Amino acid sequence: MSHPLSAVSQMLERNQALFEGKHLLVCGALEDEYPRDLAGIVRDLTVFTTDYSYFRGQEEALGERIVFGHELGGAPRFDALLLLMPKAKAEAQFLLAMMTPLLLAGADIFLAGDNRGGINGADKLMSPYGGKPVKRDSARRCSLYHGELSQSVPSFRLDDWFSQYQCQLGDTQLTVRALPGVFSASELDLGSQMLLASLPPLTGTLLDFGCGAGVIGSVLAKRNPGLEVTLVDINALALESSRQTLAANGLTGTVLASDVYSDLPGCFDQIVSNPPFHAGLKTHYAATETFLAEAPRHLNGRGALTIVANAFLRYQPILEAAFKQTEIRTMDSKFRVYRSLR
Ligand SMILES: C[S@@+](CC[C@H](N)C(=O)[O-])C[C@H]1O[C@@H](n2cnc3c(N)ncnc32)[C@H](O)[C@@H]1O
Incomplete structure (x- = not known):
């Protein structure tokens, strides 16, 4: 049974041309089935989640495209990142620090979330990685920001966090x-x-x-x-x-x-x-x-x-x-x- 999409996912759906043909990595506060719809649009999709219940619910549909864990490693291979803002700002900083070393130079970084959940701090969150992000959409108390990886990033060390x-x-x-x-x-x-x-x-x-x-x-x-x-x-x-x-x-x-x-x-x-x-x-x-x-x-x-x-x-x-x-x-x-x- 499919459930109605969240307001954030509806906003992403309206803007999904932005993700077409990308090697896309999605992470953060995943709350519905929208990420699996992206599989038909992007070149390849990886969904990373720290939430075991979300993982169990999507594992059958996404197979190896969904990863549950505390760390995602490997060589740079994605040209787009979509971070759904988690409630805790420290967790958003943690996820960006972990995911940006997996991005190719110039990759798109999208941040989406509810205005009550810290999404409007996107400028600050993005400052270690690129220039000021552009607000692509905003409706029903949700916003989508779009920036670019234009700075070299250090490799991620879990211990530092x-x-x-x-x-x-x-x-x-x-x-x-x-x-x-x-x-x-x-x-x-x-x-x-x-x-x-x-x-x-x-x-x-x-x-x-x-x-x-x-x-x-x-x-x-x-x-x-x-x-x-x-x-x-x-x-x-x-x-x-x-x-x-x-x-x-x-x-x-x-x-x-x-x-x-x-x-x-x-x-x-x-x-x-x-x-x-x-x-x-x-x-x-x-x-x-x-x-x-x-x-x-x-x-x-x-x-x-x-x-x-x-x-x-x-x-x-x-x-x-x-x-x-x-x-x-x-x-x-x-x-x-x-x-x-x-
Ligand atoms: C109130 S905290 C307690 C943490 C720790 N025991 C302590 O005393 O500091 C509750 C914990 O339950 C976890 N939790 C929430 N829903 C859960 C679920 N459905 N199954 C297992 N753990 C869950 C949360 O991630 C959180 O770490």
Whole structure:
């Protein structure tokens, strides 16, 4: 079933003569099926995404033309780049720095997005790569900018893009490494701190769902030697951050891409999470509701789910419907830690 195109994609569709015959690389905030329509117009198409759910949805139609990961390498080979503006400016800078070394000299650089999402900062974003971009179109709060790669660009070094900080949780000290746009990239979330403070010693196998920079799984692995941790996220930048956080602390764990439970092997003794939420974004609620409602099927016999959530989020009824027993372990004016047993 095809869904209506976003306002940004409709604007791109009106301007698609710009992409005709190009060796085109598309990346950024991909949200609908429009990139696959481009396959019939361009000479060749590569779609790069850090979003595992988008990748899974398009993999069948695009085959090898879609790449999921935290880095796209190789020799310069594209003569056009289309960046769909991600919400975080740091992520847009990161993607441009990664993609421009893959462009041939003089390549077209197109930036498209919602005016509320930073697209009008296109001039600044483009300044390390070329002259001032031209605004090609603007309608329904979206804009399309067009510039050209006219400066030589340094090769991309992933390591330069990690932020790093230390945090202390009780007796456990942790080094956190995070790529741009990853949750808790610059400081530890208060909810995650409350969750970690409320957990007893743990044994067996543990799933850190929505691991972000890997703080929860890493602290628990450090505190509980012998605990086997699996960290999953939908975002490739989060997954690479988690791998690096584990490694920076001399820890081992399994790090996997999964959209909720899509790619999870087996069951766990513990599931722990500061689950995704975004006021107003229905998709995040839907993922978290599925995560909570289906958790019992991914827990061993006496397994437990422990989550932290903003006090205004109504997760308790979902937990009570799915589990035999649910209690609030700790709470303050902002957060609640729930623990549910099957
Ligand atoms: C609130 S953050 C928590 C990050 C980390 N656990 C911490 O405490 O700092 C939620 C995480 O869930 C991830 N996420 C969002 N939707 C997801 C889904 N459908 N499946 C798996 N992970 C998802 C996001 O990428 C994000 O890293």
